[in-house]
Amino acid sequence: MSVAENQAAAGRGSARAVAIASSIGRFLVIAVTTYLGLLAVTFFIGRVIPIDPVLAVLGDRAPTAVVERTRREMGLDLPLIEQFYIYVKSALSGDFGTSVLTTNPVMSDIRRVFPATIELATLGTLIGAVIGVPLGVLAAVKRGSLIDQIARIVGLIGYSVPIFWLGLLGLVLFYAKLQWIAFPARLDVVYEYTFTPITGFYLLDAAIQGQWDVFHDAWRHIVLPAALLGYLSLAYISRMTRSFMLNELAQEYIVAARAKGLSETRIIWGHALRNAAVPMVTVIALSYANLLEGSVLTETVFSWPGIGLYITNSLQNADMNAVLGGTIAIGSVFIAINLLSDLLYRLLDPRTKAG
Amino acid sequence: MTASDAGSLSRREWLLSDRPASRLQARLGRAYVAWRRFSANRLALVGMLIIIALLVVAAFADVLAPYSPTVGDLKNARLLPPGAAHWFGTDDLGRDIYSRIVYGARWTLYVVVLVAVIAAPIGLLVGTVAGYAGGWTDAILMRITDIFLAFPKLVLALAFVAALGPGIENAVLAIAITSWPPYARIARAETLTVRNSDYIKAVQLMGASPFRIVLRHIMPLCISSLIIRVTLDMAGIILTAAGLGFLGLGAQPPLPEWGAMIASGRRFILDQWWVAAAPGAAILIVSLGFNLLGDGLRDALDPRSGDQ
Numbered sequence: 001m002s003v004a005e006n007q008a009a010a011g012r013g014s015a016r017a018v019a020i021a022s023s024i025g026r027f028l029v030i031a032v033t034t035y036l037g038l039l040a041v042t043f044f045i046g047r048v049i050p051i052d053p054v055l056a057v058l059g060d061r062a063p064t065a066v067v068e069r070t071r072r073e074m075g076l077d078l079p080l081i082e083q084f085y086i087y088v089k090s091a092l093s094g095d096f097g098t099s100v101l102t103t104n105p106v107m108s109d110i111r112r113v114f115p116a117t118i119e120l121a122t123l124g125t126l127i128g129a130v131i132g133v134p135l136g137v138l139a140a141v142k143r144g145s146l147i148d149q150i151a152r153i154v155g156l157i158g159y160s161v162p163i164f165w166l167g168l169l170g171l172v173l174f175y176a177k178l179q180w181i182a183f184p185a186r187l188d189v190v191y192e193y194t195f196t197p198i199t200g201f202y203l204l205d206a207a208i209q210g211q212w213d214v215f216h217d218a219w220r221h222i223v224l225p226a227a228l229l230g231y232l233s234l235a236y237i238s239r240m241t242r243s244f245m246l247n248e249l250a251q252e253y254i255v256a257a258r259a260k261g262l263s264e265t266r267i268i269w270g271h272a273l274r275n276a277a278v279p280m281v282t283v284i285a286l287s288y289a290n291l292l293e294g295s296v297l298t299e300t301v302f303s304w305p306g307i308g309l310y311i312t313n314s315l316q317n318a319d320m321n322a323v324l325g326g327t328i329a330i331g332s333v334f335i336a337i338n339l340l341s342d343l344l345y346r347l348l349d350p351r352t353k354a355g
Numbered sequence: 356m357t358a359s360d361a362g363s364l365s366r367r368e369w370l371l372s373d374r375p376a377s378r379l380q381a382r383l384g385r386a387y388v389a390w391r392r393f394s395a396n397r398l399a400l401v402g403m404l405i406i407i408a409l410l411v412v413a414a415f416a417d418v419l420a421p422y423s424p425t426v427g428d429l430k431n432a433r434l435l436p437p438g439a440a441h442w443f444g445t446d447d448l449g450r451d452i453y454s455r456i457v458y459g460a461r462w463t464l465y466v467v468v469l470v471a472v473i474a475a476p477i478g479l480l481v482g483t484v485a486g487y488a489g490g491w492t493d494a495i496l497m498r499i500t501d502i503f504l505a506f507p508k509l510v511l512a513l514a515f516v517a518a519l520g521p522g523i524e525n526a527v528l529a530i531a532i533t534s535w536p537p538y539a540r541i542a543r544a545e546t547l548t549v550r551n552s553d554y555i556k557a558v559q560l561m562g563a564s565p566f567r568i569v570l571r572h573i574m575p576l577c578i579s580s581l582i583i584r585v586t587l588d589m590a591g592i593i594l595t596a597a598g599l600g601f602l603g604l605g606a607q608p609p610l611p612e613w614g615a616m617i618a619s620g621r622r623f624i625l626d627q628w629w630v631a632a633a634p635g636a637a638i639l640i641v642s643l644g645f646n647l648l649g650d651g652l653r654d655a656l657d658p659r660s661g662d663q
Contacts, residue, residue, distance in 0.1 A: 033502060034501070034505050037505075038502075038506065041511065042514065045514050045515060045517075046518070049515075049518040156646055156647070157643065159642070159646055161642070162594055162597050162617070162635055162639065164598065164601050165617050166635075168617070168621060169631075169635070171625070175625075289507070292507070294509075297602070300601075300602065301621075311513065312602055315517050318517075320518070323513070323517050326510075327513070330507055331506060331507055331511070334505070334507040335505050338505050339505070
């Protein structure tokens with residue numbers, strides 16, 4: 001890709017294309033080393049920290065013959081560097097071993113549970129962006145006003161609150177006392193067996209099939225965990241939006257727009273926000289990545305059958321293959337979002353020259 | 356202090372003098388200006404008060420806690436609601452929740468201090484060496500830093516503790532391993548700004564070894580921005596530690612760690628909500644304190660960052 005871009009650049013002789021090519025080349029180097037780094041760390045955790053990895057996989061009651069066989073199957077008699085090479089190769093082909101708990105290949109488990117997490121994190125980010133962006137803009141425009149103070153305090157609490165605790169309190173209030181939402185799960189038991197998901201995103205699936213009772217039930221289950229994640233994301237997004245907007249509003253083009261007689265609304269939402277859009281996309285993407293990670297605790301509280309709950313259940317049962325597979329899965333998506341948003345930022349923003 | 360030789364000058368003028376006569380005067384003057392900026396920020400003062408309160412509670416836990424944090428009255432005091440005898444109620448083992456929270460302050464401090472003591476020096480070392488050495492050393496060290504920076508911290512800490520085994524020391528270690536990269540970045544940035552300055556050239560000419568230059572002449576300059584960043588990170592460290600405790604991977608029973616206390620209260624959350632509510636509120640208040648203090652310190656010590 002980088003080479004093709006380089007040739008295209010030479011043909012046109014455009015400095016911009018060269019910049020794009022070099023930033024894509026840089027991106028590839030960074031992506032490859034970061035993923036190798038992730039695999040190196042999980043390899044270290046799985047194979048180097050445990051005194052005997054075979055014991056970690058089989059437990060301490062396995063017969064000696066089985067232990068010996070497994071040792072050879074895992075390649076533990078090979079030098080570490082060779083073990084790592086095999087590890088990377090099998091990880092790249094999606095082989096993370098078998099889960100002791102579910103007896104399935106870890107990869108198939110992950111594929112089964114990931115949509116639930118994606119659904120939760122997506123809804124959370126949506127809530128965070130829809131409320132957070134306007135809140136941040138208002139806080140910046142009316143700097144020092146009451147709304148700025150409120151936005152600041154809402155943000156600070158979002159940064160300081162233990163999410164699992166807020167989730168538990170939410171359950172007490174909205175489930176036990178007010179009965180506005182359903183108990184912790186993804187669907188009521190009634191629907192659990194009658195509903196056939198297509199994509200794995202239940203809200204979407206129910207809407208496609210026109211099963212609005214299922215949709216309503218799924219909504220009653222997802223709304224509180226999504227709102228909590230949304231709050232975390234709101235805290236981050238509104239704070240960053242405010243800071244970007246303050247930056248934009250101090251620019252001279254704002255003065256020029258005012259001198260031209262444009263309305264304040266148009267200046268703020270049409271000009272300033274539009275110019276802040278590029279870094280905002282990055283912030284929203286990063287917040288999405290953080291929610292994927294934050295879902296570990298939230299899913300545990302709400303018994304949400306996603307990757308977070310999968311990891312914590314496996315932890316409780318010392319199922320290291322599943323834990324590390326889940327770590328790699330979340331890590332991969334997290335890294336991808338990080339890197340892509342960085343790349344996007346470099347490509348979209350005319351001011352950043354690659355290098 | 357030495358205000359006498361300043362003659363008719365008031366203490367304030369002496370502190371704000373733009374021609375300090377001694378190093379001490381210059382330092383005190385700078386500290387005074389920073390304090391003035393800091394104390395003008397009411398929220399930062401609130402943050403400082405919260406942290407001072409945390410320190411006091413941790414130091415005098417024996418005096419402040421009316422009951423034992425680990426041994427309860429199983430017979431008469433199980434799951435009592437908040438009242439005069441037990442301010443925050445009691446848990447399922449009949450232990451006074453208020454006393455447990457008071458002692459829990461020690462564990463919270465233990466975790467944040469230990470993480471800071473492990474992670475900050477690692478970051479400082481990596482950053483200053485990378486910045487001073489430059490070239491390949493810099494490229495490789497910074498690539499490693501960026502790789503760690505791109506990882507999801509909580510999930511990685513989970514995996515580390517899963518391998519090391521649950522326990523508060525292992526939780527500290529796991530958090531420290533995942534939290535040093537920002538410090539390395541900051542230390543490197545500070546190092547780059549001073550690397551080519553005249554005073555470093557002067558020490559080089561005097562024959563100081565690179566080791567000595569980094570240790571004695573570069574590291575001290577990185578400390579203040581590092582302290583700000585560490586303070587801002589404290590809240591995150593507390594939340595991660597509490598999360599690990601909640602998942603049963605951090606402090607083990609009967610340690611009165613706040614996250615683990617929420618986990619044990621989870622079973623009774625619908626009927627005896629106070630068991631989980633009080634320790635969570637403690638976590639929230641202390642994290643808030645660190646965030647407010649960190650924001651205030653940043654604005655006071657680093658005016659460049661401005662109002663963000």
